[in-house]
Amino acid sequence: MYDIVVIGQGLAGLLTAIRAKENNNHVAVVSKGIGKIIQSTAFMDLLPGRSENLTDARAFFVNEQISDSLLSEAADWFKALTGKLGLPYRGSIEKLTPVLTGAGFIKQTALYPHTVxxxxxxxxxxxxxxxxxxxxxxxxxxxxxxxxxxxxxxxxxxxxxxxxxxxxxxxxxxxxxxxxxxxxxxxxxxxxxxxxxxxxxxxxxxxxxxxxxxxxxxxxxxxxxxxxxxxxxxxPGLPPNAAAVRLYSALKKYAVNQGIRFIENKTTYSVEVKNDKVTDLFTEGTNEGIKLKKLVIATGGIIGGGLELTTDGLRDTTINQPVNKDGTNKHKLRNVYYAGGTKKVPWTDTWIAGGIYTICTSYSVPFSKKTPGGKKHAGVECNR
Ligand SMILES: Cc1cc2nc3c(=O)[nH]c(=O)nc-3n(C[C@H](O)[C@H](O)[C@H](O)COP(=O)(O)OP(=O)(O)OC[C@H]3O[C@@H](n4cnc5c(N)ncnc54)[C@H](O)[C@@H]3O)c2cc1C
Structure with a gap:
């Protein structure tokens, strides 16, 4: 039985799993592929494809229930984590930095790798x-x-x-x-x-x-x-960029070293639900479910493959539950959380979630903080 099972090993899946492990949970990541992180520039943009400053972006983040303090906390956590991995990120969410793309255009970004x-x-x-x-x-x-x-x-x-x-x-x-x-x-x-x-x-x-x-x-x-x-x-120009490959490889290696279990090349398709809670996750090729306490869906939305755009609207390909127009589940499952591109889909023209949103949504999944032995701290709930 896992405390936390994360579906997806893109930026959202890896960050969520690492954060869950930091809180001493028993964590597994189940994924069919490595995600879109290596197609990205490795810049962590405030809003994808746009250059607004924090004042302009604030309305969007408030709408997404991401407060200024959560934005700062999550960005600081990401900077500390990448620093620990020897690939420190610089920059800030308050003041964007002009960086150069491989096509020669200036782009304003929030956080950028040490090679930039x-x-x-x-x-x-x-x-x-x-x-x-x-x-x-x-x-x-x-x-x-x-x-x-x-x-x-x-x-x-x-x-x-x-x-x-x-x-x-x-x-x-x-x-x-x-x-x-x-x-x-x-x-x-x-x-x-x-x-x-x-x-x-x-x-x-x-x-x-x-x-x-x-x-x-x-x-x-x-x-x-x-x-x-x-x-x-x-x-950074056309993928794969070294900056993005470097980030993916370092996060993955760190996650493995921390004891996070990776169940790879597995497509999930369904879940067992009891009392509005998911108890088992099913992957193609086996009838045996993966037993879990909390499930995090970090399947990247339409671009990542967790949602499919059909003539009848969006279809959840990950756990086969009916979804709303924005990709969220129609029936609230009490132990299911979303991170990254799959959390809210239609708010960008491109369906690309963007680095800062991905970091924040991964950081804000609530995990019970446990002692290293596995017991819960009395009354301590990590994060929101
Ligand atoms: C081309 C491109 C360029 C980008 N450039 C930038 C940029 O310059 N700046 C910026 O800030 N952001 C950029 N981004 C966005 C940034 O990388 C996002 O933060 C990221 O794509 C969102 O990551 P994610 O983890 O939510 O999804 P993904 O990376 O798509 O990961 C999804 C994961 O879910 C898995 N999965 C899906 N369905 C299933 C299933 N049924 N069973 C098992 N596993 C499943 C996939 O295999 C994958 O591991 C870019 C994204 C793309 C696609």
Whole structure:
């Protein structure tokens, strides 16, 4: 019997499971796939695809019963967690930060990974592409960046790492090369060669695609900064971005090390309900239910596959219960909670929940706090 079963291992599922485990619960994650986290930029936006500041976004968050204090608490918790994992997030929800996308556009985001820096409006910038990554085109990035910040002096160049893969490489592929000392040395030497060819002597900031290591991103950042005496930033483009793969891998590894059980490649389809509470969760391929006390549905809504858009409206594919127009259950099940993209679906045009909303909804699932031995603290209910 699990205290908490989480369906889904996207950002919402992993964060919820980690939080449940922090409160000493016996936790399992059941999922059919790894979720959309690795398709994202790894920026934690206040509102997806939009740049409003907190004042503008507040109405939305209040409507979703997310208070200012919950927003801050959840963001601080996420920053502390990622810091512990060696991938610290910076930024704040009160004041958004201008960061660069792989297409060269400025985006205002709330929290961003340690491999990303705020883009200045003035100064010398090198946009450094890598020939092997074809979806990051430095000249195109330069043109778009200059339309946003015309006060910048921007040089564009492309380094050839000489990788012979026989296929187009993604940003995450190159990141794995840069985890190795030989990969980093090859990049630094190729960039120096290109700078010499283009007579570019120095810069205040170097922008690269999101490929600055998976396991050794701290080392990659440090070596690049030292080699070029400038600040360095990633600009995430088409997935898979290294920043997102890095976050997913670190959260998953941490969750496994904490003792969270992963039941993978399993599609859930139904539940047993007694007295308005779910007692068992059923996955395809077995008649035996997974026994649980609380169920968290973190199946990503329409994009993540937990909800299906049919001609009759939304259909819950996860536990096969009738749902309202917004994806919530028609019949209240007392021990079922929602986190991430599946919690409230139709409030964005894209159905993409966004990082800050995902963090907050994961953080605010109520867990009983237990002592390490498994007994409940008398009267202590963690969180709301
Ligand atoms: C293309 C893309 C780009 C994005 N870019 C950004 C960005 O730049 N900034 C930002 O803030 N946010 C961005 N996001 C959103 C961000 O990643 C969200 O926070 C996230 O997608 C929501 O995560 P989730 O965990 O709710 O769902 P998901 O990541 O979709 O995870 C759903 C999980 O549920 C599992 N699942 C579904 N149905 C079942 C079932 N029946 N049985 C078992 N398992 C099931 C899936 O396998 C998966 O593990 C982006 C999202 C996408 C898709």
């Amino acid at each position: 820096s705020k883009i200045p409006e003035e100064g010398d910038i090198i946009i450094a592409g890598i020939k092997e990554i074809i979806d990051f085109q430095p000249r195109y990035v330069k043109e778009n960046l200059l339309t946003e910040y015309p006060g910048l002096s921007v040089s564009a160049l492309s380094a050839d790492l000489g990788l012979k893969a026989g296929r187009v490489l993604s940003q995450a592929d190159v990141a794995r090369q840069l985890d190795e000392a030989s990969g980093r040395a090859a990049l630094i030497s190729a960039l120096k060669k290109e700078m010499k060819k283009k007579n570019v002597k120095s810069c205040d900031m170097m922008v690269l695609p999101s490929c600055l290591g998976i396991k050794n991103s701290q080392l990659v950042m440090q070596e690049l900064k030292e080699a070029f005496s400038c600040s360095v930033t990633e600009a």
